[in-house]
Amino acid sequence: MDKVKVGIIGCGKISSIYMENCQKFELLDLVACADMDLARAAVQAEKYQIPLVYTTQQLLDDPQIELVINLTIPSAHAEVSLKAIAAGKHVYVEKPLAVTREEGLEMLAAARAKGVLLGSAPETFFGAGIQTVLKLLADGVIGKPVAASSFMLARGHEHWHPDPEFYYAAGGGPMFDMGPYYLTALVQLLGPIRTVTGMTGTALQERTITSEKKAGQKIPVSIPTHVAGTLQFQSGVIATMITSFDIFGGSDLPPIEIYGTEGTVQVPDPNTFGGTVRYRLTGEQEWTEQPLLPGYEENTRGIGPADMASAIRSGRAHRASGDMAYHVLEAMWAFHDSSDAKHFYEMKSTCTPPAPLPQGLAPYVLD
Structure with missing residues (x-):
């Protein structure tokens, strides 16, 4: 399968492990990174040999990039993700999916309308x-x-x-x-x-x-x-x-x-x-x-986008889905709402738990 070209938006502390691991998975081709601080993006690009340093808009305008990994701070998750979706990009965003449930629902609806995949960390499962x-x-x-x-x-x-x-x-x-x-x-x-x-x-x-x-x-x-x-x-x-x-x-x-x-x-x-x-x-x-099953024991952040890339190419469901991330977001707010209102909170969303990883796959190959 052809590699999926990837751009990362947000070059802060968490970006290093993503940049390192994106280059290990067979289907990912990390070609660009962007940050509000272009100097910070340039440092990361040099360290991880990423060819292109962009502003956010330049990255979204690049037609070769299919998948955007959004590593901005939580308050920017929805804004940046919605812009990427509008540009026709598949989006994988760091946790939480968004700050509010309203933002999360807007992201899910936008991705469905645009026909792109939306996923979110954590991928430690x-x-x-x-x-x-x-x-x-x-x-x-x-x-x-x-x-x-x-x-x-x-x-x-x-x-x-x-x-x-x-x-x-x-x-x-x-x-x-x-x-x-x-x-x-x-x-x-x-x-x-x-x-x-x-x-x-x-x-x-x-x-x-x-x-x-x-x-x-x-x-x-x-x-x-x-x-x-x-x-x-x-x-x-x-x-x-x-x-x-x-x-x-x-x-x-x-x-x-x-x-x-x-x-x-x-x-x-x-x-x-x-x-x-x-x-x-x-x-x-x-x-x-x-004994642990054979698999990923080290810090493998980036496996979520890699799984999404495999889903893009094969048409199967991706595991770190937007639906699950929204269900988790609603549950987090539910604790706060229940406390404020002093009553039980009945969940409005649901999701399908991810399929287990198949056994016997080669390292950094997903199916």
């Missing part, structure tokens, strides 16, 4: 860790799943990220920053969500940056920094979930556990591709470590 858990569940190793727990507990990003301000603005916070990893993994493993309940809080109204470059600067906090609640899936499974930037002393709680009628499985950190998978069956005292 392609990794060997979650793919291994998916097979354990499909094989019935822990029986029928009945419940789950999910914990993302951290102190916030101002102590390490060079530009942490957007984590405390609209589209940020622990739920919108890290929730997509956990919710996407849960939807992949347990199916779509039916009902959400939530409570939210904010420990500090202002954060002090301690990372380099901006150390000592203050950040006003305009979003909840602790979000807790429950999810009921269409399958009947009930999950507990907490995402927080207010855990200043650390925690040893597992990222995700799934509880079945015959045992429990521990899911690796969904912000990674590999990790340790363990299960313990009824009556057993010790955990059994499950």
Whole structure:
């Protein structure tokens, strides 16, 4: 199959791993990058040998580019994606899909009307860790799943990220920053969500940056920094979930556990591709470590666009779909809406969980 020519918009911190991995997948041909700061784009282009440095509009005007990877900040996701869709490009956007549900729905409708694919990170569910858990569940190793727990507990990003301000603005916070990893993994493993309940809080109204470059600067906090609640899936499974930037002393709680009628499985950190998978069956005292399926254990961001490229050429469904990303976006807002209104939130969207990765594929080849 002919390679799909790709352009990346947004050359910040996350762009490096995408640029590195785009050059490993057989179907991707990364030909251009763009950024509001052209000097920053030029640095990345030189480092990763990308032929063209563009403004955003120049990239969208280039007819050879079929697929745009949108790595801008969350508040720009919808605007940039809609412009790319209008230009007839397939779009893969970093998480979250958009800041608001209205923006997300507009993006889905625009992509359908234009006949292009829309997809979104996270793509970590392609990794060997979650793919291994998916097979354990499909094989019935822990029986029928009945419940789950999910914990993302951290102190916030101002102590390490060079530009942490957007984590405390609209589209940020622990739920919108890290929730997509956990919710996407849960939807992949347990199916779509039916009902959400939530409570939210904010420990500090202002954060002090301690990372380099901006150390000592203050950040006003305009979003909840602790979000807790429950999810009921269409399958009947009930999950507990907490995402927080207010855990200043650390925690040893597992990222995700799934509880079945015959045992429990521990899911690796969904912000990674590999990790340790363990299960313990009824009556057993010790955990059994499950060998990972052959696949992607290292940081393989860029596999989502590669899978989309394969779908473009073959006509099959792509896995990191816009429908799933919107379902996750609605669920994230559902925690906040439920907390504000003090009632259950009934999900309006649904999605089809992605198909497992086929076994036996060559590295960096997708089908």
